[in-house]
Amino acid sequence: MLEMEETMSEIKFSKEHEWITVDGEVATIGITKHATELLGDIVFAELPEKGSNVNKDATAGVVESTKAASDVYTPISGEVVDTNQSIVDDPSKINSDPEGDGWFFKLKIKDPAEMNTLMNRDEYDKFAKESAS
């Protein structure tokens, strides 16, 4: 059981370049530093609605850089319990602190087993490096 909890608090990553951390039954989700580097200066963010239900790998937000728009996907399913309005007001926070102040939304986790489909940091770093080349 203790081992399970440790696994759950570890940061995980999706192939769509989102990160996710878990605290109890709530997950926090944002986009990776690698994603922000690909996007460039982020100038717009759109978040899912609080109270809405989102399904794993579905669109749950949008970011736009000066160059283009990109969808933000949710790596797991759940109910949106909180959103980070401060990145809507100041999208540059996503560039300056993608894994901290630049978080996007929090989910009440529907199926903890979905976490097992995601990558750990080493796996993600390797994936990001390979997909960039």
Place this chain on the structure above:
Amino acid sequence: MKKTPLYNLHQKHGAKFVQFAGYEMPIQYETGIVKEHITTRNNSGIFDVSHMGQLFLKGGDELTNDLQKIFPIDLAKISINQSKYSFLMKENGGIYDDLIITKLKDGYMIILNAACKDADLNILKSKIGEKYQINLSDNLSLIAIQGPKAKDVLDSLVPGVTKLKFMNGNQFKYKDLDIYITRSGYTGEDGFEISINNKIVESFVEKLIEKGSSMIGLGARDTLRLEAGLCLYGHDLDENTSPIEANLKWAISKSKINEKFPGSEFIKKQYNEGVSKLRVGIKPETKVIARESTKIFDEKDNEIGKVTSGTFGPSVNGPIAMGYIHNDYSKKNTKIFLEVRGKRVPASICEMPFYKKNYVRDGGDNVRN
């Protein structure tokens, strides 16, 4: 993929490259688009636009007379070293390319869009035949320096450039080689475009950087020109859009309205009777960015137009766009709706430029207004 003579310098400054019109061009450098944009507005920025065509035509009055039948601008009225914004017109009234034509002592220099330059050369050759020497230079680079400090930076290397008036040029010397400088640009700022030999362009640009200027990529060039309300060929202008529809009536000489040039019948009709669609500035009311191809609706759900350029304007600190709209809706402050990701975003028609520019004018010359 072609490279400009400044490719290594771009790399040295951490450029991210994109393919543009057959060239590998820097979209941004290490600092990023927003900072590059602000640097140009507040200080000065250097743009490598060597991918653009520099076409030279040699000839005297006879050449001017022949070009009068091609361009909708009165070339007899411009003086030596004066530049004008104009178009290479299609018979249907559309635009093959938008360009800057400068009268020189022994002919004309025409600056063309990179993606159009080879086709433009063929079109011009087919129209004026073998009578004149015509050549698309491959030994010259083209550099722009733009921004409020551009004049001081450039004057420290090439004394005398501050005397140039907007849309006027002259020959200068740098390291014993001729360079041709015009006071012009594509950012809404005061600035210069410098035609310079490939052999010395890198050392010249390094000197400009030493004097306090910075490299700026195509990304910021796009946000700067859009804030200034300037058109990008292939997006805001094309072969099926006329200069009148593009709201560029000012670039057609009044004296040419009754003359013949390609598309002149359409232009005359539109000039006198008006148009059904018009290029306008669009200001979204929220922070949502409406990109190219975004559909425009009225409040009764009628589709009334399309966005042709849309981005985030760093100096405006919000989204901006331009597009074509049915003439009934083209008045300032008209409320419209933009369809972005399936939702309707309220917006209004606004005057351009979005950002007030800083040109040095020569007594009422409203070029690229």
